[in-house]
Amino acid sequence: MALHKLLVDDFYDDTYKLIAIHCGLEDYRLAYLLNQSLGLNLKRKSNDLDFEYLKSSYSIFEWNNASQYVTWNLVSNVCKKEEDSLYSTGLFQSEDKVIKIFNLVPEHKSVDYFIKISDEIQNINDKLILHKLQNIQQIVTSYSVNPSQIKSKDHLIF
Template sequence: MALHKLLVDDFYDASFSLIAIHCRLEDYRLAYLLNKHLGLNLERKPQDLDYNYFAASFSIYEWENTKFDTIWNLVSNICKKEEASLQSSGSLFENSTTVTRTHNLLPELKTVDYLLKVSNEHRHFNEKHILNTIQSIPQVITTYTVDIDQIKYKDHLIFD
């Protein structure tokens, strides 16, 4: 009797583009500049993305363009949290020190500050124009398209 193995990844079809943005601006400032330069209307969602049992939360902005059936998401890739460090109980002095831990939404893209996800079933948008427009913003260091097949945690990009 033959054994048939069905892989779930075979059915995965990326109907979105993912753009990495290197920029030291705050999330609200970058959203404003993207709205201004790309003609978007990104608004912050009421709930941030929480992963790793609320160990990290990532700000997310969204705009649904019903005219072109496109959803735009701007999400922070880096979350820095201060946590109390563990000490030995036999310490003579009571020092409460904190450690800053960095969490990434997509661990394989550790240096990327923000991700812009453009979802469209038929991918009817000019990706090169979007990249050039974002790159023309003076505060943006660099931007490029991310190969979705190289991402290990694709489920972190599901925002619904």
């Protein structure tokens, strides 16, 4: 008797473009600048991306352009959590705060934000988008990322 095995990855299709952004802006300020320069209407979602097993959450902005069948997402790649650190030095215990940094996509730790463009009919010109992003003075750099080369691409399914 033949054994048939189905993998979940067989059904997931990489029909999105991913752009990495390096900048020191707050998420709401970057969303505002993207809305102005790219003609978007990004709005913050009511719930952040929460990963309970990592105890981290990431802000996410979304705009669904129904006329062009495109969904735009701006998601933070960095989550900073302040936690208590208990350690003892000799006879006395000291309580200090430690800031732990988590990344949504650990392969790209230096990236501050990702733009995920899910387009069904593949009509988005990513070179034009990158050119417009380079014209925003507050953005240090931006570049395309191949989603198939990311090991933790499951974190980008939202």
